Amino acid sequence: MKSIFITTSKIGAENQGDYIYSSQIFNVLNKSELVDLFSFEQKNNYLAVLLFFFLPMMWVRNFSLTLCMKLLKERDDYDVIYLDHYRCAWVSILAKLLNKKIFVFNHNLESSVYRSLSKSSEASIFKRVFCFFEYTKVYLTELVVFRIISGLSSISGDDIPEWARVKLLVLPPYSSEPFKFVGSPNKPTAIIVGSFHWRLKQHNLQVFLDAFYEVYKQNPKDCSVIVAGSAPSSFYNSIRNEYPFVTVIDGFNDLSELAGIATIGVCPDHAGGGFKLKTLDYFKLNLPMIAIENGASGVLEPVVPSFNTFQCLAKEVYSLLGDEKQRHSLFQKQNSYFLRHHSEDAFLGKIRVFSER
Structure with missing residues (x-):
């Protein structure tokens, strides 16, 4: 089987x-057992969303009749069904009727995402009401799905509901080996890597840069901040003009390509949940x-110093840019952690134990 x-x-x-996290899960499963892949695309069928308004929108948009027919026709071929992401969790109801073992690899707890968005002051009233409606539907389905499946794996411990009474696994993503390079930047440089198309991410970045600029003006020194990733050109033009210490790398x-150009990485974005891949x-x-x-x-361990205000974060970044000894100490502690918890071998071992029949 x-x-x-x-x-x-x-x-x-x-x-x-x-895509990265899903690929990691599939590739590791495929190393330990014979696994078929069924991949399909999300549909933008909003008429169906309106007709089935009482179901989570993500389930309606990710429904596949072809998949249903395949599972029914080939029900004797598979003894275990792995579902990647809660958007595919509607399959668990059919799989339960077929008496199959079901494991869900959840990228985040969808109900908590919608709940946080429904309370966001950054969102319009319409979006907040919509998100609350979706939160209610998703939460009710989670109450059912997380009781009929065989196991639930999530990228973060914060995304596993306390009431779930199934086999549980916290499965953070793994990383390949760090890059090997020679050289260092000409001056102390902080780097912020990410995608800045979402307005909230742009807002968080600008609040950090404002706070950093205040510290910079009080005690000027030769340093820089690199912002690397994709964003609207108007946004990048704005921060280039506003902050003299900023260098923009518009996509890579x-x-x-970013190896050796900075001395410290900064995570100024607190939007969303799950696992922040920027740390990897x-x-x-x-x-x-x-x-x-x-x-x-x-x-999984408190190895990344975190600050509750952008002002405190900016002051610490500015301080670390001038303190090579402290940077090295921080790097050693973090490097040891990531090698232990985010290697492919650790990832493989956790999945093997989790998916044991």
């Missing part, structure tokens, strides 16, 4: 966090890192 892995992610793609093809980026770049509160969520 074999298993099937069901996903809407593009397995093998590395341009999006969901591979993370290795800084690990691969051989950089110590610090964060705003919740900016390094998902890290």
